[in-house]
Amino acid sequence: MKAIVQERYGSPDDLELRELEKPVVGDDDVLVRVRAASVHPDVWHVASGRPYVLRLMGAGFSRPKHQIPGTDMAGIVESVGKNVTRFRPGDPVFGETIASHQWINGGAFAEYVAVPQDLLALKPDNITFEQAASVPTSGYIAVQNLRDPSQLRPGQTVLINGAGGGVGTLALQLAKSYGAHVTAVDSTRKLGMLRSLGADEVIDCTQEDFTQLGVRYDLIFDVPGNHPFSACRRALKPDGRYVLIGHERFGASGKRVFGLIPHFLKLIFLSRFVKQLRGPGIRMPTKKEAMAVLRELLEAGKITPIIDSTYDLGEAREAFRHMIEDDIQGKVIITALSANVLIRQSVDADVAGIAAIINEAAQAYRGVIPADRWHEPYMPTDELKKEIADGVVFWVAEQEGRLLGVMGIQDKGDVALVRHAYVAPTTQRSGVGTRLLRHVKGLADKPILIGTWASASWAIEFYQRNGFIVVPNSDRDRLLQTYWSIPARQVETSVVLADRRWMEAKARVSGTAERPR
Numbered sequence: 343m344k345a346i347v348q349e350r351y352g353s354p355d356d357l358e359l360r361e362l363e364k365p366v367v368g369d370d371d372v373l374v375r376v377r378a379a380s381v382h383p384d385v386w387h388v389a390s391g392r393p394y395v396l397r398l399m400g401a402g403f404s405r406p407k408h409q410i411p412g413t414d415m416a417g418i419v420e421s422v423g424k425n426v427t428r429f430r431p432g433d434p435v436f437g438e439t440i441a442s443h444q445w446i447n448g449g450a451f452a453e454y455v456a457v458p459q460d461l462l463a464l465k466p467d468n469i470t471f472e473q474a475a476s477v478p479t480s481g482y483i484a485v486q487n488l489r490d491p492s493q494l495r496p497g498q499t500v501l502i503n504g505a506g507g508g509v510g511t512l513a514l515q516l517a518k519s520y521g522a523h524v525t526a527v528d529s530t531r532k533l534g535m536l537r538s539l540g541a542d543e544v545i546d547c548t549q550e551d552f553t554q555l556g557v558r559y560d561l562i563f564d565v566p567g568n569h570p571f572s573a574c575r576r577a578l579k580p581d582g583r584y585v586l587i588g589h590e591r592f593g594a595s596g597k598r599v600f601g602l603i604p605h606f607l608k609l610i611f612l613s614r615f616v617k618q619l620r621g622p623g624i625r626m627p628t629k630k631e632a633m634a635v636l637r638e639l640l641e642a643g644k645i646t647p648i649i650d651s652t653y654d655l656g657e658a659r660e661a662f663r664h665m666i667e668d669d670i671q672g673k674v675i676i677t678a679l680s681a682n683v684l685i686r687q688s689v690d691a692d693v694a695g696i697a698a699i700i701n702e703a704a705q706a707y708r709g710v711i712p713a714d715r716w717h718e719p720y721m722p723t724d725e726l727k728k729e730i731a732d733g734v735v736f737w738v739a740e741q742e743g744r745l746l747g748v749m750g751i752q753d754k755g756d757v758a759l760v761r762h763a764y765v766a767p768t769t770q771r772s773g774v775g776t777r778l779l780r781h782v783k784g785l786a787d788k789p790i791l792i793g794t795w796a797s798a799s800w801a802i803e804f805y806q807r808n809g810f811i812v813v814p815n816s817d818r819d820r821l822l823q824t825y826w827s828i829p830a831r832q833v834e835t836s837v838v839l840a841d842r843r844w845m846e847a848k849a850r851v852s853g854t855a856e857r858p859r
Contacts, residue, residue: 344678345452346658347409351391354662357411359655365449365456369423372459374435377471378652379415379450381661381674382479382508383589388447389662396445411658412450412676413438415457416465416474426459436474437462437633438482451658453678463633466641473647474640476673480508481636481645486626487563487585488516494561496521501552501577504565505541506532508648508673509587513563514539515645525559527552532671535648553577565589571609571619584619648672651807652773664807677773683746685781688736695745696736697723703764710797712835721762734761737782739774747774751782751790754825757844760792763801779808789844793826796837810839817848 347360367373387396389411397403416436419429429435439448439457449455465474494500500517504510505526517524518540526533526541533544545552553573560582562574566589574584586609613619627635639645650670653661655678665674688696697719704720729750730736739747750762760782765775783790792810794801802812813821818838822828828836 343453344655345410345449346412346655346676348389348406348411348447349409350405351389351397354389354659354666357389357658357662359658362410362452364454365452367421367423367456368458369425370458370460371423371456372426372429372435372462373420373422373454373456374415374417374462375420375454376415376417376450376452376678378417378475378675378677379412380476380479380508381412381658381665381676382414383665384445384479385411385413386662386666387445406447408447408449410449410452410455411447412452412455413440413448414475414478415439415450415455416471417455417678420454422459428459429462429464434465434471434474435462436465436471436478438478438629441629451655451676453655460628460630461633463637466637468643469640469647472649472652472675472677475675476508476647476649477512477636477640478633480512480673482629482632483509483587484513484516485632485635487587488513488520489627494520494522497523498560499523499525499558500561500563501525501527501559502563502565503527503547503552503569504587504589505536506671507565510563510565511536511539511648511672512645513565514541516639517561517563519639519644522561525552525557529669531669535671539646539648558582561585563587571612581617650674652677652776654773654777657773675773683774683777684740685737685778686740688738688748692736692738692745693723693726693730696738696748697721697726699745699748699766700726700762700764702767706767706800707795707798710795712832715832729761736762737778739765739778747778749778749782751786753788757789757791757825758786759825760790763792775804776808779805783809783841789847790841791821791825791844792839793822794837794839796835798837802837802839805839810841811845813838813840813844 343362343364344359345362347358348356350356388406391397419431419433419435421431422429437457438461439450439455440446441458441461465471488494494517500522502510502514502524505514506528514524514526514536523542525543525545526536527545527547528536529548530546533546536544553569553576558577558579560579562578563585564574565587567586571584578584609619648671650672651664652675655676658676661674661676664670700721701719708716734750734752736748736750738745747765748762749760752759752761763775763779792805819833821838822833822836
C-alpha cells in the first residue's frame with residue numbers, strides 16, 4: 343500500500359510517500375481502505391514534535407514511535423478481526439484511529455489502516471467520505487465541551503471565538519441545534535460562511551475585539567485562546583461559562599517545551615475559585631459514545647462539515663503547508679481515492695464521456711449563466727468536437743476505465759486558456775479537480791488564464807486555493823476582448839483569474855518590483 347511516512351520530527355518536508363505492507367489486523371480491529379483523512383492541528387503537533395513534552399506522552403522521544411501520521415479518516419471496511427461484531431466488509435465507516443489522546447501518529451495517511459471497532463461508526467449516506475473524515479477529532483472536542491444540552495437552553499447566548507475552523511464550525515452548529523443564539527468570531531473572509539451555517543451574529547476579529555464590546559454571554563467557546571481569561575471574563579455573564587480549546591497557532595506562540603499545558607493547569611487551579619471556569623459536572627463521553635452522537639447529528643442534517651480543500655495522498659506536504667500558512671475555512675483533507683487515478687490526454691473515444699461530465703457538472707451553473715447563454719445540453723457533442731478541432735486539448739482523470747473529471751486547455755500564443763474544468767458530481771471534493779489543474783499547470787510553459795462567472799463563487803474559491811489570482815477589472819476587460827469571444831454585455835458578469843507567471847510578467851512589463859502575495 344501507499345502511505346505517508348515520517349521518520350523524524352520537523353517540517354512538512356520530512357513527510358515522504360512510500361510503499362509499505364498493509365497493517366496487520368487484530369482480533370478486535372477493522373481493516374479500512376481509506377478514502378479520505380483530515381489534516382488537523384494535532385497531526386501537526388506530532389509531525390513537528392512540539393511541544394517537546396508530547397514526546398514523553400507516547401509519541402516517541404527522539405523520533406516518532408509510529409511512522410504513519412493521521413488520526414481521522416473515512417473509508418470502506420476491507421476485512422474484520424474475529425471478535426468484530428459491529429461491522430462487515432463493504433461497510434462505509436468513519437472515526438479516529440487511536441483510542442488515547444491525539445498526540446501520536448495514528449496511521450490514517452495511508453491506503454489502509456487498522457482501527458479498533460469501538461472507534462468507528464457507520465458513515466451516514468448524506469455526507470461524503472471527505473466530510474466524514476473531517477469530523478472525528480473536531481467533533482469529539484465539540485461534543486465533549488458542549489455535551490450537556492441543559493447547559494444551553496433555547497435563547498441562551500453563545501460566543502464562539504475562532505468559529506471558522508474545523509472545531510468552530512461544528513461547535514457553532516451544535517450550539518444552534520440546542521436553540522442557542524450564537525455569535526461567531528473569525529476573520530473577514532469567513533463571515534459569509536459562518537452566516538450560512540446559522541450564526542445569528544458575526545464579529546470580524548480583524549476589526550473588533552469581542553472582549554471590548556460590552557456584550558455578555560452565557561457561554562464563551564474559545565478555540566484559539568488569543569485573549570487572556572481576564573479579558574474574556576468581561577464578556578461573560580456572572581453565571582456564564584468559559585471553555586478554552588487552545589491553539590498553538592503552529593508554533594507561533596513560541597511555547598516549544600510545554601505548549602499551552604501550563605495555561606490549562608492554571609485555569610484548572612482557578613476553577614476552584616471561579617465558577618465560570620467549571621465544567622458541566624457530568625461524565626465525559628467515551629469516543630464510542632461521541633461517535634454515535636456525531637453520526638446522529640450528521641444523519642439528521644444538524645451539522646454539516648465544511649471542507650476547505652482536498653489534496654492527493656502524495657501531496658501531504660502541500661496539505662500541511664496550506665493548513666499552517668493560510669487562513670482556511672473548515673478542514674483540509676487528504677484523499678486516497680485519487681492515488682490510483684490516471685491523468686492522461688483525451689482520445690477520440692473519450693468525446694462522449696467528456697460531454698457527459700460537462701453537461702452533468704454544468705448544472706451547478708444554472709441560474710448563474712445568463713438565460714440567453716444557457717441551453718440543453720450545455721455542451722452538444724458537435725460543439726465539443728468543433729472546439730477540439732480548434733485546438734482545445736482535453737485532459738481527463740480516469741480510474742478503472744471511468745472518467746472522473748475533464749479539463750480543456752487552449753494555446754493562445756503568449757498565454758494558455760483553461761476553457762473547461764469539470765468534475766463528475768459523484769467525485770467532487772475528492773481532489774480530482776485539484777490534481778487535473780496542477781497537472782495542466784505543470785505542462786504549460788506559459789502563463790495560464792481562466793475565465794468564469796462572477797457569481798460562481800465556489801469556482802473562484804477553488805482556483806484561488808490553487809494559486810490563481812483574480813485580475814483587476816481593467817485587465818479583465820482587455821483580456822476578455824483579446825482572448826475570449828463573448829458579448830460585450832457579458833464582460834461585467836465575468837471574472838478572469840491568472841496564475842503567478844502572468845502576474846509576474848505584468849509586474850515586469852509595468853516596471854514595478856511588486857510581487858503578488
